[in-house]
Amino acid sequence: MTPVRISIAAAIGSALLLLIVLELIRGRRLKERYALLWLATGLALLVLSLWRGGLNTIAGWLGVQGYPPAILFAAAIMFVIAVLLHYSTVLSRLTDDNVILAQEVALLRARVDALEGETWPLATSRRQPRELPDDDDEQQQQEHVARQKRPHGPGVDVESFPTT
Amino acid sequence: MTPRTVAVVPAYDEEAAIGAVVEGIRAFDPEIDVVVVDDGSGDSTAAVAAAAGAAVVQLPFNLGIGAAVQTGFRYALENGYARAVRLDGDGQHDPGQLSALLGPLERGEADVVTGSRFREGEDGYRPPLARRLGITWFARLVSLLSGQRVTDTTSGFQALNERGIALFARDYPSDYPEVEATVLLLKHRLRLVEVPVGMREREHGASSITFLRSVYYAFKVTLALLVAMGRRYAVPSEGVQR
Numbered sequence: 001m002t003p004v005r006i007s008i009a010a011a012i013g014s015a016l017l018l019l020i021v022l023e024l025i026r027g028r029r030l031k032e033r034y035a036l037l038w039l040a041t042g043l044a045l046l047v048l049s050l051w052r053g054g055l056n057t058i059a060g061w062l063g064v065q066g067y068p069p070a071i072l073f074a075a076a077i078m079f080v081i082a083v084l085l086h087y088s089t090v091l092s093r094l095t096d097d098n099v100i101l102a103q104e105v106a107l108l109r110a111r112v113d114a115l116e117g118e119t120w121p122l123a124t125s126r127r128q129p130r131e132l133p134d135d136d137d138e139q140q141q142q143e144h145v146a147r148q149k150r151p152h153g154p155g156v157d158v159e160s161f162p163t164t
Numbered sequence: 165m166t167p168r169t170v171a172v173v174p175a176y177d178e179e180a181a182i183g184a185v186v187e188g189i190r191a192f193d194p195e196i197d198v199v200v201v202d203d204g205s206g207d208s209t210a211a212v213a214a215a216a217g218a219a220v221v222q223l224p225f226n227l228g229i230g231a232a233v234q235t236g237f238r239y240a241l242e243n244g245y246a247r248a249v250r251l252d253g254d255g256q257h258d259p260g261q262l263s264a265l266l267g268p269l270e271r272g273e274a275d276v277v278t279g280s281r282f283r284e285g286e287d288g289y290r291p292p293l294a295r296r297l298g299i300t301w302f303a304r305l306v307s308l309l310s311g312q313r314v315t316d317t318t319s320g321f322q323a324l325n326e327r328g329i330a331l332f333a334r335d336y337p338s339d340y341p342e343v344e345a346t347v348l349l350l351k352h353r354l355r356l357v358e359v360p361v362g363m364r365e366r367e368h369g370a371s372s373i374t375f376l377r378s379v380y381y382a383f384k385v386t387l388a389l390l391v392a393m394g395r396r397y398a399v400p401s402e403g404v405q406r
Contacts (some may be wrong), residue, residue, distance in 0.1 A: 110221045
């Protein structure tokens with residue numbers, strides 16, 4: 001039989017996990033779609049720690065003799081693996097999205113430059129090459145500065161910021 | 165009038181070689197537009213390419229060869245080119261051999277033409293043993309999986325028509341992509357023809373493929389190929405899909 005103190009500690013731990021996840025969602029620091037697996041983890045562990053008879057029964061099914069709380073660990077590990085696997089899929093999708101965005105930005109930028117009739121490197125000198133051509137070096141620098149000073153959005157006027 | 169053709173040249177830190185590559189293509193046929201995809205180079209690859217007369221698409225950071233090449237095919241698709249050729253930015257592909265590559269496209273015999281170093285008639289190229297093993301392994305594997313005899317699955321010297329451009333603009337594998345791309349286009353029932361070409365030794369810099377990396381890629385690509393066999397493929401209809 002599971003020692004009572006283990007059940008209490010496990011119940012407090014899983015309740016804390018649930019509360020923290022809910023608080024993170026409330027504060028908009030965790031999106032619901034990524035919180036669902038965590039909520040399922042917290043709930044399952046809470047149920048397993050409070051429902052002492054159930055834990056023993058499951059331990060019996062799986063042939064765990066002598067120490068039923070091992071089932072708690074097993075369940076926790078399974079959920080953590082599920083969460084990690086889910087994150088890997090999210091990461092893969094983000095990587096793909098990132099590539100597509102970078103390609104779009106590069107293609108759009110090339111198109112804008114072509115439409116504006118500008119040629120490299122006046123417009124596209126995002127990264128300063130190690131060696132700039134000597135002629136009209138100064139003009140390039142001014143263009144570059146001028147580009148950076150473009151307003152970034154409503155209410156943002158870079159030039160009005162104190163410079164010192 | 166020849167159909168509008170664009171040469172896609174992926175380049176990463178190739179400022180020493182890229183100028184000659186662009187000029188070589190323009191010397192072969194001034195009608196061919198050249199687009200250099202600068203894959204986040206830290207040197208002046210983009211400036212040198214632009215000075216040599218190429219259009220430059222500059223990726224904001226390094227995406228890897230597959231995504232860089234795909235960017236070029238997307239450029240070709242968006243700008244309505246009827247044909248694209250791909251040459252590497254390091255100068256190993258000789259623009260003088262483009263006519264051999266474009267021939268089967270002009271005769272309507274192929275959707276994609278690959279320059280193979282191992283077709284009959286070209287025996288000048290003897291890569292190191294490990295590389296040759298890898299190339300042979302993938303040639304056998306791809307031939308087996310696709311049911312068409314392919315001798316060189318790692319060649320980046322290619323010519324494509326509109327169907328080829330449309331497919332690769334939509335879907336192109338990531339690092340060390342040529343092997344998977346070969347299977348991809350055969351699965352989509354595009355017609356692939358190999359023509360013998362010679363390739364030059366690198367003029368500058370070192371190949372991006374070291375020994376450990378090739379072992380890693382060999383495993384990765386084999387795994388990707390086998391997994392991809394279980395994927396469903398759409399068969400593109402006639403004409404260009406956008």
